[in-house]
Amino acid sequence: MNKVSIVIFILIGMYSCTPKIENVEINIIPKPLNVEKINESFTFNKRTKIVIEQGNIEYEKVALYLKNEIKDYFGYDLSIKSTNDHIHKNAIFLIHESDRKFEKEEYQLEVDTKIIKISSSAANGSFYGVQTLLQLFEVNKSEQNISFSKTIPGVKISDKPRFEWRGMHLDVCRHFYDKEFVKKYIDLLAMHKMNTFHWHLTEDQGWRIEIKKYSKLTEIGSYRSETMVDKNREEFDGQEHSDFYSQEDIKEIVQYASDRFITIVPEIEMPGHSLAALAAYPEFGCTGGPYEVSKVWGVFDDVYCAGNDKTFEFLENVLTEVIELFPGEYIHVGGDECPKAEWEECPKCQQRIKDEHLKNEFELQSYFIKRIEKFLISHNKKLIGWDEILEGGLAPEATVMSWRGSKGGIAAAKMGHDVVMSPNNECYFDHYQGKPEEEPLAIGGYTDLKDVYNYEPIPAELSSEEAKHILGAQANVWTEWIATEDHLEYMVLPRMCALSEVIWQKPENKDFEVFKSSLNKHFLRLENKGYNFKEL
Ligand code: ACM
Numbered sequence: 001m002n003k004v005s006i007v008i009f010i011l012i013g014m015y016s017c018t019p020k021i022e023n024v025e026i027n028i029i030p031k032p033l034n035v036e037k038i039n040e041s042f043t044f045n046k047r048t049k050i051v052i053e054q055g056n057i058e059y060e061k062v063a064l065y066l067k068n069e070i071k072d073y074f075g076y077d078l079s080i081k082s083t084n085d086h087i088h089k090n091a092i093f094l095i096h097e098s099d100r101k102f103e104k105e106e107y108q109l110e111v112d113t114k115i116i117k118i119s120s121s122a123a124n125g126s127f128y129g130v131q132t133l134l135q136l137f138e139v140n141k142s143e144q145n146i147s148f149s150k151t152i153p154g155v156k157i158s159d160k161p162r163f164e165w166r167g168m169h170l171d172v173c174r175h176f177y178d179k180e181f182v183k184k185y186i187d188l189l190a191m192h193k194m195n196t197f198h199w200h201l202t203e204d205q206g207w208r209i210e211i212k213k214y215s216k217l218t219e220i221g222s223y224r225s226e227t228m229v230d231k232n233r234e235e236f237d238g239q240e241h242s243d244f245y246s247q248e249d250i251k252e253i254v255q256y257a258s259d260r261f262i263t264i265v266p267e268i269e270m271p272g273h274s275l276a277a278l279a280a281y282p283e284f285g286c287t288g289g290p291y292e293v294s295k296v297w298g299v300f301d302d303v304y305c306a307g308n309d310k311t312f313e314f315l316e317n318v319l320t321e322v323i324e325l326f327p328g329e330y331i332h333v334g335g336d337e338c339p340k341a342e343w344e345e346c347p348k349c350q351q352r353i354k355d356e357h358l359k360n361e362f363e364l365q366s367y368f369i370k371r372i373e374k375f376l377i378s379h380n381k382k383l384i385g386w387d388e389i390l391e392g393g394l395a396p397e398a399t400v401m402s403w404r405g406s407k408g409g410i411a412a413a414k415m416g417h418d419v420v421m422s423p424n425n426e427c428y429f430d431h432y433q434g435k436p437e438e439e440p441l442a443i444g445g446y447t448d449l450k451d452v453y454n455y456e457p458i459p460a461e462l463s464s465e466e467a468k469h470i471l472g473a474q475a476n477v478w479t480e481w482i483a484t485e486d487h488l489e490y491m492v493l494p495r496m497c498a499l500s501e502v503i504w505q506k507p508e509n510k511d512f513e514v515f516k517s518s519l520n521k522h523f524l525r526l527e528n529k530g531y532n533f534k535e536l
């Protein structure tokens with residue numbers, strides 16, 4: 001063979017092992033900012049390598065995550081190479097651009113025939129690049145078997161999120177969800193490029209976090225003898241409901257979330273929604289009890305006494321342990337739905353109002369939250385609370401989570417405070433998502449997929465300066481009527497997929513019909529991971 005023939009032979013050989021897949025549709029959720037298809041493709045095999053910069057522990061986390069996902073897809077146990085040379089072929093490079101070329105969560109993904117490159121200036125960006133890569137594998141279902149194509153289309157994708165707070169909440173108090181399920185829920189956030197898990201840990205119906213200094217919080221507060229099963233409150237299930245997370249469980253979950261670039265915001269409710277704590281420590285309520293962990297849902301008059309310094313000492317001790325467990329900057333203190341009836345009657349609370357020159361019980365609520373905020377700030381944490389913390393005056397540095405529509409968020413942003421939007425009409429995933437007669441029992445409301453998808457977190461009332469205070473949005477999942485994992489996943493999916501696009505993508509690039517058609521493939525990805533969802 002002469003030289004020319006050899007070259008032609010090699011070229012034909014290369015061509016024939018490079019399947020062309022121009023017609024493969026790209027349907028990534030949330031949709032990336034810019035996708036350019038190129039006329040090439042990359043095929044994975046068991047010798048494909050993952051390459052990271054030497055000694056970069058954060059990028060190594062990303063590499064390990066990718067390795068595990070590829071193992072799930074194909075059974076390949078890819079090797080991870082830690083090296084600064086870029087000469088490899090058949091490799092996925094997780095490139096750390098140290099010159100801050102990219103914003104914190106931004107990435108660029110390039111796929112050609114020889115290599116895949118995910119470039120970013122921080123490991124979070126790299127992780128989101130990996131999530132996009134994982135959705136480039138075409139997924140198909142045949143005879144109950146879901147499989148992924150080993151060949152992915154050539155692309156150049158540049159992408160970054162619109163908002164910095166992209167969250168999901170979970171109430172584990174009304175019904176408890178165990179450690180393994182919480183991890184599965186966190187995986188769902190990761191898959192949708194969300195970065196904040198708001199973990200609602202204390203309630204009237206159950207205290208779910210071990211506090212070493214106050215063991216009765218879980219011994220007594222995590223237990224209820226039975227639960228209402230009917231909205232008219234007359235029927236109970238007769239089954240004990242009790243469980244909680246040990247501090248070891250929490251550490252494990254915090255690490256699991258951190259490996260997926262997700263920050264956990266723990267919520268310790270006060271001054272209302274605290275019956276479980278009061279059942280364990282009645283001395284911190286206005287009446288002294290006795291109290292009982294609630295078996296029914298609602299808003300209760302029994303709340304922490306705001307006139308008793310011992311209440312604050314207790315809460316600060318609890319928060320001290322919480323702060324040690326959760327490395328994120330925010331602690332959520334609830335603040336919602338706190339009736340003032342007992343404060344009106346309580347001599348200690350009335351004395352506090354006098355001593356602090358407060359006008360009324362709303363200002364007493366404000367005093368309560370401000371006092372806790374001072375404590376949190378002194379421990380380098382930020383306070384976030386539901387929009388009721390605006391009543392009686394907002395604590396100086398508080399962030400507001402707007403749930404009773406957007407008005408609380410608008411007011412807070414106009415006052416120069418940061419805001420997370422989770423208005424009930426669009427972001428409450430405990431609402432019905434279809435005709436009530438065709439859906440499992442829900443708390444009420446109606447928030448369908450389109451309502452979520454069309455949600456715009458920046459209210460028109462805000463100037464562009466004020467709008468900078470809208471950190472992002474999240475959906476809330478209250479579990480009064482959600483008792484099983486399957487049901488919970490059904491309530492969350494696919495509404496959460498829609499929300500992920502709301503908080504990632506620019507509004508002008510959104511298209512509900514395109515999103516809906518992407519869901520068909522996305523459902524297979526969810527099914528492959530064992531999630532339940534509401535079909536279209
Ligand atoms: C809430 O839904 N009570 C915050």
Ligand code: ZN
Pocket residue numbers: 285286304305306307308342343346347348349
């Ligand atoms: Zn009191």
